[in-house]
Amino acid sequence: NKYRVLKKVVAVEKGITFLELFEEYVIDKKKSIRPTTFKNKYLMALNFLRQNTVVGNIEIDVEEPEYVDKIIQSLKCKFSEETALAIFVQFQAFITWAIKLKKIKKLRINPLTSLKSEIKPNKRKKNDDYKTLSFSADERDEILNAIATSDKPFVRHYYNYYSFLFYTGCRPSEAIAVVWDDIIGDYEFIRFNKAITDSVDGLKELEGLKTQDYRLFPINNQVKDIFIKQKEYQPNNLKNRVFTTQRGKIIETRTLRSRVWQPILSNLKIDYKKPYSTRHTFITLSLEAGMDVKDVTKLVGNSPITTYKHYASTDIRQIQVPNL
Known part of the structure; x- marks a missing residue:
């Protein structure tokens, strides 16, 4: 049919992913922390996102985030509860940083805030002596x-x-x-x-x-x-x-x-x-x-x-x- 209407395909622009923005966060933090802290704390979280595409590819800047449970479950499956909690806290700080510096605009409130209780580390008696x-x-x-x-x-x-x-x-x-x-x-x-x-x-x-x-x-x-x-x-x-x-x-x-x-x-x-x-x-x-x-x-x-x-x-x- 010579009068066939051609449909225009509009590419939907994908928002920044968790991994992409976290890499920027790590580069920013690396300037002000000791190398040992960077290696033991930030690099572990970064490697997790690089290996776990389910979490790493999450589109972070959305008005109603539904990825919190996905992050928690992925951490629990990969790490001990203590390590999972440490990385989760790192992600909390990361999103707070992103909101404060306006790296993300749709998200106004940190969705990970007050959810540490979802990851309960084993209650081992800490040796403070x-x-x-x-x-x-x-x-x-x-x-x-x-x-x-x-x-x-x-x-x-x-x-x-x-x-x-x-x-x-x-x-x-x-x-x-x-x-x-x-x-x-x-x-x-x-x-x-x-x-x-x-x-x-x-x-x-x-x-x-x-x-x-x-x-x-x-x-x-x-x-x-x-x-x-x-x-x-x-x-x-x-x-x-x-x-x-x-x-x-x-x-x-x-x-x-x-x-x-x-x-x-x-x-x-x-x-x-x-x-x-x-x-x-x-x-x-x-x-x-x-x-x-x-x-x-x-x-x-x-x-x-x-x-x-x-x-x-x-x-x-x-x-x-x-x-x-």
């Missing part, structure tokens, strides 16, 4: 002796490094970033002012510390002895770092944990605790030796509240009220 994560002084000495007397040169190489962790209470990320120029005077102070962390792009050195720009640590005879021995032993390295691998490279703490730390504890039949427990051990033993909480917090860079809460707790039944 960090003293239980510490080694005793005897265990500390056993560990260091086992490293020092190991028949493997690779293990013995890290004796000074682990001694430094135990006797300063610094974070492993801070220890591997220390350079000889950070030692002030004739072994009077250490200036902790940077950290090396694991990021999606590999190891990365960051200026400043987790909770402060820098802190000074007074060097006692134990720590001075560590530095003197390390000065004699340390292989050459371009960055003048105090603690490195046998080849003068940056220490990768994960590799060290599996090749040195875990085997040593296993052979000694000491209950496994992470290398970070060297920090807990220093704090606990310092308090038990009679140091004031405020002084200990200055040495390790914690807040007094954190130290009181996790290390200086006292059974109320043991407190005696003085006559005033």
Whole structure:
């Protein structure tokens, strides 16, 4: 029929998807957070959206969103309830960010708000007493002796490094970033002012510390002895770092944990605790030796509240009220 009417096909423009906007959110957040936080927190949520097209392809900017249940069920199927809840909270913050910055216009109220109860994590008793994560002084000495007397040169190489962790209470990320120029005077102070962390792009050195720009640590005879021995032993390295691998490279703490730390504890039949427990051990033993909480917090860079809460707790039944 020559008078046939041609129908015009109108393409419906698809709105921005959950994944597309979340990728923009992650790029924005990456500028202001530490690499470790980005890797452990944001990247997990991003990878979930990339793998789960059901959620990733959701059109996010709609007036009456019906995708909330779909998100919750997908998270529950993929992760443990604790991990699912952590990612769900991340999505809540993401949508709030999108609304606040007007990245989406139709959606005025965050549909994920007040729905955390839909994902109920297992109620496990959280261990807030960090003293239980510490080694005793005897265990500390056993560990260091086992490293020092190991028949493997690779293990013995890290004796000074682990001694430094135990006797300063610094974070492993801070220890591997220390350079000889950070030692002030004739072994009077250490200036902790940077950290090396694991990021999606590999190891990365960051200026400043987790909770402060820098802190000074007074060097006692134990720590001075560590530095003197390390000065004699340390292989050459371009960055003048105090603690490195046998080849003068940056220490990768994960590799060290599996090749040195875990085997040593296993052979000694000491209950496994992470290398970070060297920090807990220093704090606990310092308090038990009679140091004031405020002084200990200055040495390790914690807040007094954190130290009181996790290390200086006292059974109320043991407190005696003085006559005033």
